[in-house]
Amino acid sequence: MTLLRVDELTVRFRTEDGPVLAVDAASFDVAAEEVLALVGESGCGKSVTALALTRLLPRNATVAGTVTFDGTTLSALPESALREVRGRDVAYVFQEPMTSLNPVLTVGRQIGEVLRQHQKLHGAAARRRAIELLDLVGIPLPARRIGEYPHQLSGGMRQRVMIAMAVACRPRLLVADEPTTALDVTIQAGILDVLRDLRTEIGMAVLLITHDLGVVADIADRVVVMYAGRTIETAGAPALFARPSHPYTRGLLDAVPNPARHADGGLREIPGRVPVLADSPDACTFADRCGRADETCRRHRPDLSPGPAGHPVRCWHPLPVPEPAVPA
Amino acid sequence: MRRYLLRRLLESVVTFVLVTIVVFLGVRALPGDPARTLAGEESDPATVAQIRHDYLLDRPLPVQYARYVLKALTGDLGRSARTGLPVRSTIGHALPVTLQLAMFAMVIAVLIGVGSGVVAAVRRRTATEWAANSVALLGLSVPNFWFGLMLVLVFAIAFPILPASGFVSLFDDPVQSFRHLLLPAIVLGTALAAVIMRQTRSAMLEALSADYVRTARAKGLGGSRVVLGHALRNSLIVVVTIVGLQLGVLISGAVVTEQIFVLPGFGKLTLDAVFTRDYPMIQGVVLVTTTAYIGINLFVDLLYSVIDPRIRVGGAVL
Numbered sequence: 001m002t003l004l005r006v007d008e009l010t011v012r013f014r015t016e017d018g019p020v021l022a023v024d025a026a027s028f029d030v031a032a033e034e035v036l037a038l039v040g041e042s043g044c045g046k047s048v049t050a051l052a053l054t055r056l057l058p059r060n061a062t063v064a065g066t067v068t069f070d071g072t073t074l075s076a077l078p079e080s081a082l083r084e085v086r087g088r089d090v091a092y093v094f095q096e097p098m099t100s101l102n103p104v105l106t107v108g109r110q111i112g113e114v115l116r117q118h119q120k121l122h123g124a125a126a127r128r129r130a131i132e133l134l135d136l137v138g139i140p141l142p143a144r145r146i147g148e149y150p151h152q153l154s155g156g157m158r159q160r161v162m163i164a165m166a167v168a169c170r171p172r173l174l175v176a177d178e179p180t181t182a183l184d185v186t187i188q189a190g191i192l193d194v195l196r197d198l199r200t201e202i203g204m205a206v207l208l209i210t211h212d213l214g215v216v217a218d219i220a221d222r223v224v225v226m227y228a229g230r231t232i233e234t235a236g237a238p239a240l241f242a243r244p245s246h247p248y249t250r251g252l253l254d255a256v257p258n259p260a261r262h263a264d265g266g267l268r269e270i271p272g273r274v275p276v277l278a279d280s281p282d283a284c285t286f287a288d289r290c291g292r293a294d295e296t297c298r299r300h301r302p303d304l305s306p307g308p309a310g311h312p313v314r315c316w317h318p319l320p321v322p323e324p325a326v327p328a
Numbered sequence: 329m330r331r332y333l334l335r336r337l338l339e340s341v342v343t344f345v346l347v348t349i350v351v352f353l354g355v356r357a358l359p360g361d362p363a364r365t366l367a368g369e370e371s372d373p374a375t376v377a378q379i380r381h382d383y384l385l386d387r388p389l390p391v392q393y394a395r396y397v398l399k400a401l402t403g404d405l406g407r408s409a410r411t412g413l414p415v416r417s418t419i420g421h422a423l424p425v426t427l428q429l430a431m432f433a434m435v436i437a438v439l440i441g442v443g444s445g446v447v448a449a450v451r452r453r454t455a456t457e458w459a460a461n462s463v464a465l466l467g468l469s470v471p472n473f474w475f476g477l478m479l480v481l482v483f484a485i486a487f488p489i490l491p492a493s494g495f496v497s498l499f500d501d502p503v504q505s506f507r508h509l510l511l512p513a514i515v516l517g518t519a520l521a522a523v524i525m526r527q528t529r530s531a532m533l534e535a536l537s538a539d540y541v542r543t544a545r546a547k548g549l550g551g552s553r554v555v556l557g558h559a560l561r562n563s564l565i566v567v568v569t570i571v572g573l574q575l576g577v578l579i580s581g582a583v584v585t586e587q588i589f590v591l592p593g594f595g596k597l598t599l600d601a602v603f604t605r606d607y608p609m610i611q612g613v614v615l616v617t618t619t620a621y622i623g624i625n626l627f628v629d630l631l632y633s634v635i636d637p638r639i640r641v642g643g644a645v646l
């Protein structure tokens with residue numbers, strides 16, 4: 001069952017240096033209870049896409065396209081109705097636990113706010129529930145932590161608080177925007193475990209945004225690859241790792257540290273960087289960085305259509321499906 | 329936290345001692361006979377002799393200083409060279425006038441300043457912000473005395489609904505006190521409001537673009553909860569600082585305002601003392617003013633720690 005449908009989502013920013021096209025007709029679905037990873041290099045429009053779902057973008061953004069959540073067209077809802085959705089049905093965890101929590105309010109107060117807003121829980125009841133939630137995300141001594149301020153907690157603990165806050169109302173969809181990127185490698189696995197456990201326990205879907213394919217392999221069911229605001233490849237996680245069709249996806253995979261694959265241990269970074277576009281070009285936006293690009297790529301816009309590996313890809317010259325390894 | 333408070337308290341005491349030394353030396357550093365100076369221009373030799381004796385002016389400076397401090401501590405600030413009345417009771421009469429005026433003005437300034445600062449930040453790049461900015465600029469550039477005179481012309485003379493001068497204490501008759509202090513408090517308050525507005529606005533702009541505000545919105549909180557409960561709550565440090573700093577400005581502003589509205593306050597007292605070279609009075613006025621400044625600063629610091637848990641708990645900031 002489709003929980004979230006994003007159709008031709010387009011986001012433009014007005015900036016002092018002119019217009020910026022951050023998301024270019026991106027389309028994807030999230031099924032109920034699935035973990036969908038949205039991957040791509042920094043600046044590809046992942047965060048903007050996430051924020052656009054419930055119109056959390058700053059005022060210099062204009063959003064087009066439709067977002068449907070559980071049969072409701074979010075993009076048509078007035079702000080007041082959207083507020084009911086935020087934090088209750090669709091909840092967020094952001095990248096920077098340092099700055100995403102309010103420094104002058106206690107942890108308990110910040111969790112309590114969501115409970116009051118959506119579940120009309122006050123006072124002792126809210127406090128009890130907040131303690132329960134901290135316990136749920138694996139914070140030791142929750143009854144004491146509840147009265148502490150963010151600066152008294154470590155980065156990992158803060159991110160757990162963010163997660164507790166996000167799942168307070170048992171959302172149907174959790175949008176986790178690079179939830180482990182700002183954290184120590186040693187702490188990342190713990191946070192992913194919490195997300196995985198909660199997903200099963202609450203039965204929520206997770207839109208996991210990351211540029212770390214290791215994280216994707218760890219917990220994602222399906223993957224959407226994004227490049228320069230466009231969705232360029234969609235596949236089940238195993239299929240994507242085994243049979244990437246877009247040269248960009250291939251490049252991302254090659255850039256993952258993998259001593260087994262690169263004997264020298266070095267990474268093959270994709271040369272060049274993500275362009276900042278003012279408008280949508282009639283071309284493949286990856287052409288300038290792509291070894292396979294030709295005139296077609298530079299003059300015509302590719303569509304997202306089924307590729308050689310059977311899953312959708314936006315490429316004029318998708319990679320062939322590798323020969324299956326012959327069993328010995 | 330306790331150590332921090334102790335340190336601040338100690339600093340305040342040191343500042344206070346330095347001030348008393350400066351005040352003490354100030355009069356003695358003037359050319360001529362300090363006894364004459366303290367007694368006033370046209371005093372008879374008997375008075376001068378009395379003063380010389382009272383102030384131990386024939387004894388070494390440290391002795392004089394010790395006596396001055398001891399007397400000041402017991403509340404004895406000497407007698408006015410002009411009226412012969414005790415400096416302490418004269419100040420005691422004038423101070424409540426100014427304090428009531430300053431408080432009233434501060435309430436007006438904070439209400440207008442913080443309110444319009446928040447609105448200007450939230451309604452960024454709209455006609456509302458432009459209007460708020462223009463009014464603030466106007467408030468900054470219009471001189472107090474002119475604005476005061478205009479208010480008197482309109483509300484006391486053309487439409488006589490408020491008194492143009494005089495003072496009634498809040499504790500004697502709240503309604504009359506309000507009517508007497510309204511115009512001077514508006515004059516004094518609006519000038520401050522402009523400064524508070526600008527600081528609040530820039531602090532709010534920063535807060536509103538912070539990550540935690542995005543988190544608050546992502547939780548589904550309503551606009552006012554986000555703006556007041558999160559952004560303004562974080563901007564309070566700035567507001568408190570500016571209000572604390574402006575309390576000083578308020579006192580000097582009171583000098584002009586009290587003159588216009590003929591209020592028997594501290595500002596008027598200061599001005600009269602300066603113009604008549606009433607040194608004992610000037611000494612007393614300076615002492616009271618600096619004590620007030622030090623007290624306000626200490627109070628603002630305490631408020632910081634109430635507002636910002638990073639100062640209060642853990643001491644990560646200090």
Ligand SMILES: Nc1ncnc2c1ncn2[C@@H]1O[C@H](COP(=O)(O)OP(=O)(O)O)[C@@H](O)[C@H]1O
Nearest residue numbers: 013015020022042043044045046047048058276
């Ligand atoms: N508030 C904004 N104003 C202008 N441009 C923005 C804003 N937010 C994001 N962008 C631009 O949108 C593009 C996509 O950004 P983002 O979604 O944050 O990338 P990422 O995939 O790393 O999350 C970038 O080029 C960025 O500069």
Ligand SMILES: [Mg+2]
Nearest residue numbers: 046047048178
């Ligand atoms: Mg991002």
